[in-house]
Amino acid sequence: MNNVLKFKNNKTDVAAQDEIYNFAYLDENTKRMIRRALIKALCIPGYQVPFSSREMPMPYGWGTGGVQVTSSCLTTDDVIKVIDQGADDTTNAVSIRNFFKKTANIETTEKTSQASIIQTRHRIPEEKLKEKQILVYQVPIPEPLAFLEPRYQETKKMHALSEYGIMHVKLYEDITKNGHIETAYAYPVKTNDRYIMDPSPIPKFDNPKMNNNPAIQLFGAGREQRIYAIPPYTEVTSLDFEDYPFDPSKAPHKCSICGSNESFLDEIITDDDGNRSFICSDTNYCNQRMENN
Amino acid sequence: MQPILSVHNLNKYYGNQVGCKNMNLTLYPGEVVGVVGESGSGKTTFINSISGNLIPDSGKILIETGNETIDFLEISESLKRLLIRTELAFVHQNPRDGLRLDVSAGGNISERLMSIGQRNYGNIRQTIFKWLDKVEIDKSRVDDFPRTFSGGMLQRLQIAKNLVTSPKIIFMDEPTGGLDVSVQAKILDLLRKLVRELNLSVVIVSHDLAVIRLLADKIIVMKNGEAVESGLCDQVLDDPQHSYTQLLVSSVLQV
Numbered sequence: 326m327n328n329v330l331k332f333k334n335n336k337t338d339v340a341a342q343d344e345i346y347n348f349a350y351l352d353e354n355t356k357r358m359i360r361r362a363l364i365k366a367l368c369i370p371g372y373q374v375p376f377s378s379r380e381m382p383m384p385y386g387w388g389t390g391g392v393q394v395t396s397s398c399l400t401t402d403d404v405i406k407v408i409d410q411g412a413d414d415t416t417n418a419v420s421i422r423n424f425f426k427k428t429a430n431i432e433t434t435e436k437t438s439q440a441s442i443i444q445t446r447h448r449i450p451e452e453k454l455k456e457k458q459i460l461v462y463q464v465p466i467p468e469p470l471a472f473l474e475p476r477y478q479e480t481k482k483m484h485a486l487s488e489y490g491i492m493h494v495k496l497y498e499d500i501t502k503n504g505h506i507e508t509a510y511a512y513p514v515k516t517n518d519r520y521i522m523d524p525s526p527i528p529k530f531d532n533p534k535m536n537n538n539p540a541i542q543l544f545g546a547g548r549e550q551r552i553y554a555i556p557p558y559t560e561v562t563s564l565d566f567e568d569y570p571f572d573p574s575k576a577p578h579k580c581s582i583c584g585s586n587e588s589f590l591d592e593i594i595t596d597d598d599g600n601r602s603f604i605c606s607d608t609n610y611c612n613q614r615m616e617n618n
Numbered sequence: 619m620q621p622i623l624s625v626h627n628l629n630k631y632y633g634n635q636v637g638c639k640n641m642n643l644t645l646y647p648g649e650v651v652g653v654v655g656e657s658g659s660g661k662t663t664f665i666n667s668i669s670g671n672l673i674p675d676s677g678k679i680l681i682e683t684g685n686e687t688i689d690f691l692e693i694s695e696s697l698k699r700l701l702i703r704t705e706l707a708f709v710h711q712n713p714r715d716g717l718r719l720d721v722s723a724g725g726n727i728s729e730r731l732m733s734i735g736q737r738n739y740g741n742i743r744q745t746i747f748k749w750l751d752k753v754e755i756d757k758s759r760v761d762d763f764p765r766t767f768s769g770g771m772l773q774r775l776q777i778a779k780n781l782v783t784s785p786k787i788i789f790m791d792e793p794t795g796g797l798d799v800s801v802q803a804k805i806l807d808l809l810r811k812l813v814r815e816l817n818l819s820v821v822i823v824s825h826d827l828a829v830i831r832l833l834a835d836k837i838i839v840m841k842n843g844e845a846v847e848s849g850l851c852d853q854v855l856d857d858p859q860h861s862y863t864q865l866l867v868s869s870v871l872q873v
Contacts, residue, residue: 486696488703490733494718497732498725500739501761566739 349396349429355379359397359552363543366554371516372484373467378550388421388446389547391463395425395444398459398543404432406440411448411589411606418446435609447510449531451588451610454540456557462525464546467553469513469523489521492564500569509574514561521564522553530573530589535561578603583614620682622647622819623668623787628677630667636843637663641677643838645787648817652834652851654824654866660843661823662791668821669789670702681705681787703733707780711792713772716779717764723750723775724760730783749778753808770801774808781812790822794829806832827870831855839863 347353362376381389395405405425409417413435421444422433434440437452444461454460470480473491483489492513499507512529516522524535525544535542535555542555555561565571576590581602588610590603605611623645630637638660645651653661666672668679670690679690683705690698702708710716717726724746731742750757753774764772773793780788793809794802810833813820824830830837831851838848839860847860858864 482695482699486699488699488733490703490729490731493732493737494721494725494729497728497739497742498722501722501724565737567737568739 346428348401349399349425350382351379351393351396355393356397359393362552363394363397363554366543366552367541367556369520370555370559371514371520371522371553373551373553375550376552378547381547383420383424385548386465387417388444388463390545390549390552391444391446391461391547392421392424392545393547394543394545394552395442395461396429398442398461399425399429399431401429401431403441404434404439406434406437406443406609407445408443408448408450408607408609409446410591411450411610412608414608436613437609447526447528448589448606449527449534451605451607452613454538456539458540460538460540460542462527462542462544464523464525464544464549464551467523467544467546467549467551469511469521484520487519492521493566496564496566496569500566506565506569506571512571513564515564516555516561517559518562522555522561524561528589529563529571530575532561532563532571533573537561576603580605580611583611583618585611585614619646621645621680622682623821624680625668626678626680628664628667628674628679630663630672630674636660638667638840638843641838641845643668643821645819645821647786647819649836650813650818650820650822650834652822652824652830652837653840654827654830654837655840656825656866659840661825661840663843664840665789665791665821665823669706669708670698671708683786703730704783705786707783707785707788709773709776709780709788709790709793711795713764713769713776716776717772719764722761722763723755723767726764726775726779727782730779734783745782749782752781752812753778754804768801769797770804773797773805777805777808777812781816781818784816786819788818788820790820792824793822794824794826802829809833827855827866839866 359376362374366372366374379393381392383389407418407422409415412418425431426433437450442459442461443450446463468480470483473495474480474483496506510528511523511526512532514522514524514532524532537558537560539557541557544553563571578590579586580588580590582604585605588605588607591606592601592603594601621644625641625643628641629639641664643651653664655661667674681688681690727746727749728742731745736742746760747757750760755771755774764775767775794805797805806829812818822833834851837851837854838845841862847854847863854863855867858867
């Protein structure tokens with residue numbers, strides 16, 4: 326609230342802002358409701374907290390959950406970065422960044438290290454996150470058991486009683502069909518040795534980054550009306566078998582722009598002959614490396 | 619010897635309608651108890667009430683785990699569900715009710731193993747093959763989906779899925795219903811073999827006296843939701859006392 330008051334008292338900011346919007350679009354009561362859900366989610370890592378998701382000025386599937394979480398966390402001092410599949414310059418990232426620029430009139434950045442809140446669709450930045458940073462994930466389907474057990478009531482019971490045998494049946498089927506665990510994104514994790522959680526469709530390459538991360542990780546699913554979270558320095562393990570251990574895996578190539586061997590790569594077809602090249606999916610990481618060289 | 623399962627004065631009503639009334643049952647380790655009766659006599663209500671599928675209105679169900687006696691109707695839901703997926707097993711009449719049809723045969727068998735914490739793919743695979751062999755399903759079918767199986771194979775797969783964690787008590791509701799006679803014989807043969815080999819304790823419901831005579835040690839005859847006669851299987855079937863049991867025995871086709 327203090328930050329909001331500060332914002333409202335600041336005459337120049339108000340003038341700059343389109344006055345029909347409350348700070349960061351959502352009204353204060355809604356933000357308070359979402360903050361309560363966030364606090365509960367942080368107290369029970371990986372547990373899905375229901376919240377009454379609002380109609381946002383963008384379609385479901387465009388990050389309405391993430392936007393509501395970000396909006397509830399924003400203060401006037403925040404610097405926001407928005408990425409979509411790692412990139413700062415794709416439609417979803419640009420439109421959400423502009424949305425907050427317009428409704429909250431706050432500073433935005435493309436630099437991971439300078440952002441205090443990073444809203445992301447389907448990636449975790451390559452650069453290590455720090456304490457006091459918040460990573461907000463956009464989540465399409467929060468329930469990791471959804472495709473295995475269609476009854477929502479039953480999945481709630483399975484979570485409550487830690488009945489997670491069926492999750493491994495999925496991995497078993499993967500190995501049986503393909504000789505290895507084929508799931509490459511939305512790879513299920515266990516949070517704080519208790520709840521099985523869908524990490525949103527990030528590549529499994531990013532899964533290890535969730536473990537013991539100093540930043541706060543918040544997950545918002547707008548259409549499904551669920552919020553969940555990983556507090557800083559929480560153990561997050563990817564499910565596997567003893568004889569088929571989790572493998573983050575990476576394309577055996579270098580970025581053809583910056584030459585990085587460590588980053589997650591996008592495969593790009595460059596001409597009609599099927600020639601292809603690989604470039605960093607995290608555009609900021611790639612640009613920084615180019616500037617430093 | 620302690621009974622592994624004992625049921626005392628169990629009642630289940632559907633509104634004013636009697637489901638089953640004043641039912642008692644004692645099951646010793648290694649014993650097979652058959653429940654017979656015509657359609658609508660309350661057999662299925664009874665087996666569902668004692669296996670955790672239905673909540674009875676009154677009565678007591680005691681399960682002996684070896685270390686302690688568990689009052690099945692008083693325990694927490696989490697313990698109850700743990701028991702249901704480890705110590706108890708339920709074989710449905712329709713195998714499609716007990717199987718996941720979009721998961722391979724091996725995946726179906728492995729679910730109970732993984733739910734009790736097995737995490738070694740190689741070992742799980744070995745156990746699956748062992749059980750496919752036991753229920754006489756060809757090993758090459760391990761990765762096929764149940765929907766490609768015949769009715770008899772589905773029922774054998776359901777049996778393997780249930781027995782893989784060596785449950786102490788197995789409930790079967792018409793396990794051979796809806797199968798043709800030769801397949802029935804095969805399943806019965808298999809069940810008899812498994813019961814003897816693994817010393818299983820079984821409660822089996824059937825309207826088919828031949829099935830009960832072949833498998834059961836003791837028998838309970840039900841009519842209108844109540845037990846009208848019970849005792850040793852051969853004794854009851856060879857010398858029925860209650861008029862309904864006499865009718866039931868005499869109505870078996872003599873071939």
